[in-house]
Structures are given as structure tokens and as C-alpha cells.
Amino acid sequence: MAVLRIGFLGPSGTFTAQAMARFYSGQDYEGVPYAEIPELFGAVATGEVAAGVVPVENSLEGSVNVTLDLLVRDPAVVIVGEVILPVVHHLLARRPGRFTRVLSHPHALAQCRAFLERELPGVVREATTSTAEAARLVASADESWAAIGTEEAAERYGLVVVARAIQDSAENETRFVVIGREPASRTGKDKTSIAFSLRHDRPGVLYAALGEFARRGINLTKIESRPARRSIGHYIFFIDCEGHKEDAPVAAALAAIIKMSTFFKVLGSYPRWE
Numbered sequence: 391m392a393v394l395r396i397g398f399l400g401p402s403g404t405f406t407a408q409a410m411a412r413f414y415s416g417q418d419y420e421g422v423p424y425a426e427i428p429e430l431f432g433a434v435a436t437g438e439v440a441a442g443v444v445p446v447e448n449s450l451e452g453s454v455n456v457t458l459d460l461l462v463r464d465p466a467v468v469i470v471g472e473v474i475l476p477v478v479h480h481l482l483a484r485r486p487g488r489f490t491r492v493l494s495h496p497h498a499l500a501q502c503r504a505f506l507e508r509e510l511p512g513v514v515r516e517a518t519t520s521t522a523e524a525a526r527l528v529a530s531a532d533e534s535w536a537a538i539g540t541e542e543a544a545e546r547y548g549l550v551v552v553a554r555a556i557q558d559s560a561e562n563e564t565r566f567v568v569i570g571r572e573p574a575s576r577t578g579k580d581k582t583s584i585a586f587s588l589r590h591d592r593p594g595v596l597y598a599a600l601g602e603f604a605r606r607g608i609n610l611t612k613i614e615s616r617p618a619r620r621s622i623g624h625y626i627f628f629i630d631c632e633g634h635k636e637d638a639p640v641a642a643a644l645a646a647i648i649k650m651s652t653f654f655k656v657l658g659s660y661p662r663w664e
């Protein structure tokens with residue numbers, strides 16, 4: 391049988407690669423790196439890869455907006471799984487010394503803000519598409535450049551760890567989603583993600599929408615609003631709740647919310663990460 395091809399935010403050595411390894415542990419798969427999240431969604435949509443792993447939210451920095459926007463807009467892609475991982479950042483360089491520039495994914499730079507202000511004041515911060523891409527670039531740049539990333543990236547690109555665990559909070563966690571084309575089957579320990587926009591025609595519509603979950607005793611694990619990419623005042627709400635969309639209480643709550651919405655999409659029902 392052909393090996394399962396799984397796309398991930400690459401190159402090798404990213405946190406997303408760690409998430410993929412956890413999700414697919416024990417399975418025969420080949421990781422296919424993509425430098426950009428939109429490219430990876432495209433590869434899943436066309437079937438170039440069987441599934442893909444992308445970061446979606448971080449406990450310090452919040453959502454990865456591009457992932458949320460693509461989950462809403464891409465009609466071919468659904469969430470089929472999730473992975474939550476602790477994230478530990480290291481400062482990587484060709485050798486210890488004085489640095490003039492530090493490269494990383496914008497979320498990694500933000501998660502290490504206190505360290506950078508304290509230890510590397512005035513050093514230029516440069517955003518890259520991933521932490522491993524930063525390490526890859528630093529490996530062939532001037533010795534005064536450093537990257538923030540994983541230990542795997544240091545090994546892979548021939549860098550050393552010059553400062554360990556530099557993130558602002560020890561509790562830093564990132565949630566990744568696994569995306570595919572076919573919905574995941576029900577396991578009994580599932581979660582459902584939805585996105586919707588509410589009618590503006592009466593007061594209290596968000597309250598009413600939340601009430602559909604509350605009065606059925608359905609636990610919410612996330613709520614967030616994003617601009618609907620129209621004028622100010624138009625939002626898309628993202629809600630994750632416990633249960634599968636085919637469980638009777640969840641199905642009834644979703645049916646009620648559809649009636650209040652101008653836009654509604656189930657992003658996926660999938661096994662909860664425990």
C-alpha cells in the first residue's frame with residue numbers, strides 16, 4: 391500500500407513537525423513540508439497529500455489568523471483531528487557570541503518578547519515563515535544572526551543552542567489541527583468546531599446563540615471572534631464545543647444557530663486531544 395503523505399508547515403524541525411509526529415505516531419507516513427499555510431491547504435484540497443497539520447492557536451499569542459481564515463473559506467477542507475503540544479523555544483546560532491539579528495516565526499518572537507528585551511535589546515527581529523526556516527537561514531548567514539526554534543532544527547541545520555527555554559511562560563502551549571477532505575468518524579470523545587456570522591436584526595443574538603449550548607449542558611472549549619473582512623462591526627464567531635455534530639444535543643444546538651446566522655460552517659467534528 392502507498393505510504394500516507396502528510397503535509398506540514400515546514401521545513402523539517404518545526405513545531406508543526408513535532409505535532410505531526412505525535413498525531414501519526416505508530417503509522418507509516420511520509421511528511422511533506424510546505425513553507426506557507428495557504429499552499430498546504432491547497433495541497434490538501436487537491437489531494438496532493440492525504441492530510442495536513444497546521445498551527446491554529448497558542449496559549450500566549452492567540453490564534454493563527456491565516457489558519458482560521460482558510461478553515462472558513464476553503465470548501466474542500468475539514469478538521470479531522472487536533473494536537474496540543476507544550477512549546478519550548480531555544481535561541482540557536484552558529485556559535486555563542488554577540489548577535490545583531492534574530493529570526494523566527496512571528497509567534498515565536500512574540501512568545502519570547504521578555505527574553506529578547508532583556509538579553510538582546512536593540513537586536514533586529516525578523517519574521518520568517520517558520521521557526522525551522524529561521525534556523526535554516528541562520529545556518530548560512532553571518533555568525534551574528536540567531537534564530538528561535540526547536541532543538542531538532544538546531545541539529546538538522548548544524549546550529550548550537552545558545553540559550554534554553556527562553557519563552558515568557560513555562561505554560562506555553564500550541565494547538566494544531568489536522569485537516570483533510572473527508573470528515574472524521576465519531577469516537578464518543580469528540581469536539582466540534584463551527585464558524586458563523588449572526589443576523590444583526592435584534593439585540594442579544596450572541597447571547598441567544600451561546601444559550602443554545604448552555605441550556606443543553608454542552609461545554610464550550612473555545613470562543614473567538616474575527617473580523618469578517620468587511621466593514622467594522624461584522625464578525626465571524628468561532629466556537630468549539632464538546633461532542634460530535636451528530637450527537638443529538640449538539641445537532642439541535644447547531645440547527646438553532648443556523649436559523650440565527652447569515653453564514654454558518656461546521657469546520658469539523660473530530661477526536662479530542664487528551
Ligand SMILES: O=C(O)C(=O)Cc1ccccc1
Pocket residue numbers: 399403404405406407445448477495497498519520521522564
Ligand atoms: O514555526 C514553527 O515551528 C511552527 O510550527 C509554527 C509555530 C510557531 C511558534 C510556536 C508554535 C508553532
